[in-house]
Amino acid sequence: MAIVEINDLQKTYDGGFQALKGVSLEIGEGEILALLGPNGAGKTTLISVLCGLVSPTGGQARIGGYDIVSDYRKARQLVGLVPQEISLEPFTKVIDAVRFSRGLFGLERDEAKIEHILKQLSLWDKRNNRTMQLSGGMKRRVLIAKALAHEPRVLFLDEPSAGVDVELRRDMWELVAKLKADGVTIILTTHYIEEAEAIADRIGVINKGALLLVEDKAALMERMGRKELRISLRAPVGAVPDALSRYGLELADEGGTLVYTYDTKGEATGITALLADLAAAGLKLADLKTTQSSLEDIFVGLTTETSGEDAA
Numbered sequence: 001m002a003i004v005e006i007n008d009l010q011k012t013y014d015g016g017f018q019a020l021k022g023v024s025l026e027i028g029e030g031e032i033l034a035l036l037g038p039n040g041a042g043k044t045t046l047i048s049v050l051c052g053l054v055s056p057t058g059g060q061a062r063i064g065g066y067d068i069v070s071d072y073r074k075a076r077q078l079v080g081l082v083p084q085e086i087s088l089e090p091f092t093k094v095i096d097a098v099r100f101s102r103g104l105f106g107l108e109r110d111e112a113k114i115e116h117i118l119k120q121l122s123l124w125d126k127r128n129n130r131t132m133q134l135s136g137g138m139k140r141r142v143l144i145a146k147a148l149a150h151e152p153r154v155l156f157l158d159e160p161s162a163g164v165d166v167e168l169r170r171d172m173w174e175l176v177a178k179l180k181a182d183g184v185t186i187i188l189t190t191h192y193i194e195e196a197e198a199i200a201d202r203i204g205v206i207n208k209g210a211l212l213l214v215e216d217k218a219a220l221m222e223r224m225g226r227k228e229l230r231i232s233l234r235a236p237v238g239a240v241p242d243a244l245s246r247y248g249l250e251l252a253d254e255g256g257t258l259v260y261t262y263d264t265k266g267e268a269t270g271i272t273a274l275l276a277d278l279a280a281a282g283l284k285l286a287d288l289k290t291t292q293s294s295l296e297d298i299f300v301g302l303t304t305e306t307s308g309e310d311a312a
């Protein structure tokens with residue numbers, strides 16, 4: 001069942017800038033969705049609209065069935081937000097900061113719950129430290145603890161590993177996996193393709209306010225498993241010879257290159273047979289090169305394609 005339903009969501013800021021151009025998306029309960037996109041793509045705007053911090057100028061969204069505008073309080077109660085910027089009261093003790101966040105939602109004190117959250121984030125030993133005494137990574141954990149204090153069902157993490165070292169980033173990934181096991185739905189934004197690969201169930205690519213793709217990570221990985229063999233010919237051809245039709249070759253470089261795409265996970269690549277058939281068809285090779293498509297290629301391809309449209 002979808003816990004977050006987004007339908008044609010739009011945001012035009014006061015100055016006229018259109019930061020969201022009609023985003024539609026459904027996120028299932030317990031899912032981890034990574035929103036990948038370059039700076040200024042609209043990721044923070046999308047999260048801010050869903051959390052009720054920025055008002056949409058078109059479309060609708062519901063969280064747990066509650067409209068984010070007309071049923072704002074009920075929708076907001078279901079979400080936790082970990083912002084990009086670290087903003088903590090320096091003199092407040094860790095445990096008090098988390099208790100306070102829970103109180104903001106009108107929930108009764110529940111020390112067992114607070115203890116569970118602090119332990120889950122490895123903050124229990126630091127519970128009586130003032131937040132200013134903590135390292136940057138620990139401060140980020142406090143932000144997560146605060147966001148979890150009212151037991152939200154959906155957690156938004158805006159750039160959780162921005163400015164975080166590699167080790168802490170891995171800790172963060174483990175934590176996300178633990179939260180998922182607890183049934184929390186997680187939507188995170190990131191610039192790091194590696195991060196999306198490591199933890200997401202689904203990956204959404206957003207650029208210039210539009211969602212370009214949402215796909216299961218496994219399906220994207222399947223695409224990544226494809227490789228290209230580029231065969232440069234000594235003499236260009238006008239068309240792919242009929243004798244080679246079964247290979248699905250494409251022509252590039254004005255007939256000077258044949259491009260063969262194959263699955264690296266397949267038992268046989270078909271390359272040996274292809275090369276034999278090429279020779280039989282009388283084609284002479286100048287060079288061979290293989291390239292592997294990666295999530296990064298897909299991402300760069302998608303985001304530059306839309307930049308091109310803008311320029312046109």
Ligand SMILES: Nc1ncnc2c1ncn2[C@@H]1O[C@H](COP(=O)(O)OP(=O)(O)OP(=O)(O)O)[C@@H](O)[C@H]1O
Pocket residue numbers: 013014015017019037038039040041042043044045046
């Ligand atoms: N309050 C605002 N008023 C006008 N324009 C804004 C406002 N907030 C954001 N924008 C613009 O909207 C666009 C999207 O910004 P947003 O912060 O959502 O992007 P992002 O994908 O989160 O980027 P980043 O990865 O840099 O955080 C940017 O061009 C930004 O300048």
